[in-house]
Amino acid sequence: MRVGLDIGGTKTDAVAVTDDGALLHRLRLVTGSGPEAVVDTAVEAVRRLSTALAVPITSFASVGVGIPGLIVPGTGRVAHAVNLDVEELELGSILESRLGVPVTVENDVKAAALGAWQLLDGSGTMAYLNLGTGVAAGIVRDGVLWRGSSGIAGEVGHLSVDPLGDRCSCGQRGCVETMAAGGAVGTAWGGTAALPVLELFDHADAGDARAIALRKRLGHGAAAAIRILTLTVDADDIVLGGGLTALGERLLVVIREALAESATGSRFVASLQLEQRVRLVPSGSPVAAVGAALVGRGESSHG
The missing domain is CATH 3.30.420.40 (ATPase, nucleotide binding domain)
Incomplete structure (x- = not known):
């Protein structure tokens, strides 16, 4: 199982999927503003998915995050995510230390593209x-x-x-x-x-x-x-x-x-x-969150 998080300016769409992208569970949370709130929202989303599926967080093979802003390739670092009030955040490494699983961070639109490919x-x-x-x-x-x-x-x-x-x-x-x-x-x-x-x-x-x-x-x-x-x-x-x-x-x-x-x-x-x-894209389709999960499948760490 893999987790995908689509962190937007107002909401975070979270999914758990199989390795081939089949949806297992989906939930939404209000996204907090600022670096600390963004991290806490992501952690809470993963925690709720683990509870809903009755599995420990460490059983997830990876967590992928799609988020607005510039993502420095290979680092998991987010820069200039204006709508989230984030100027710079080492999101990948922070989440890995909080969750204990590999984390991949990608720009939200690029993640959505991968999700659209899979779902369509x-x-x-x-x-x-x-x-x-x-x-x-x-x-x-x-x-x-x-x-x-x-x-x-x-x-x-x-x-x-x-x-x-x-x-x-x-x-x-x-x-x-x-x-x-x-x-x-x-x-x-x-x-x-x-x-x-x-x-x-x-x-x-x-x-x-x-x-x-x-x-x-x-x-x-x-x-x-x-x-x-x-x-x-x-x-x-x-x-x-x-x-x-x-x-x-x-x-x-x-x-x-x-x-x-x-x-x-x-x-x-x-x-x-x-x-x-x-x-x-079909209305309500979780393309960005599913795409984030698939980004996690293709990387061994936050890249």
Whole structure:
């Protein structure tokens, strides 16, 4: 049995799986803020899984953790996990000492990519495009996660597609993230709703011109990311996950419309058949937590 933890800004999704990824138990906890609280949340999640399965913690072969931020390859060190109020944390080594089992730490989107591959029966090359507060992707080829030389492979959110566009948090202008990230879209829309992007879509459906324009811009931003992933890694499947996918088919329709529009003026883009490559992660699927568990399977220590 292996444990996978998806540590997010508000909740931690925890699973126990068999060595081939079959789900044995799943639970969720509220994630604490700050380094100490993040560690305590992870330990508590593993403890509750062991209790639910009536086995000691040391019977788990490994614990894998998917977490936002930069993960230094081979170290288990987390840096700049802003939503968790963590600037730097030796998460892998601390958890290993607390739990007594091998721990692997991976970026949450990359872990989710591996989970999507497993749960959606991936083949060839799959790209997992996360449309959440930010935009990023994870790439899996023949079941193996591709991290790149420094772990930033898939950071398509910070590719500039409009050099004269809005300023991005990374300092560039016109990044994909300024168009398609939930945070940027919500800020551009404003409003008072708890879920501003949902409110934007509702207003667009009602004919609000500004909402329609912002929704279209979101679709074009996501479509740009899909083209980038296709033209760089030629992904057979591009799976959409992240918070914005709670919109379901409403989001997919907007993205497919943008893809179709780009294909209309280019026989080359049309030949890529982008619309047929894109699908959504099933609602509620624990792809990130399962992927974290599978990352643990492939490493002997926090790497």
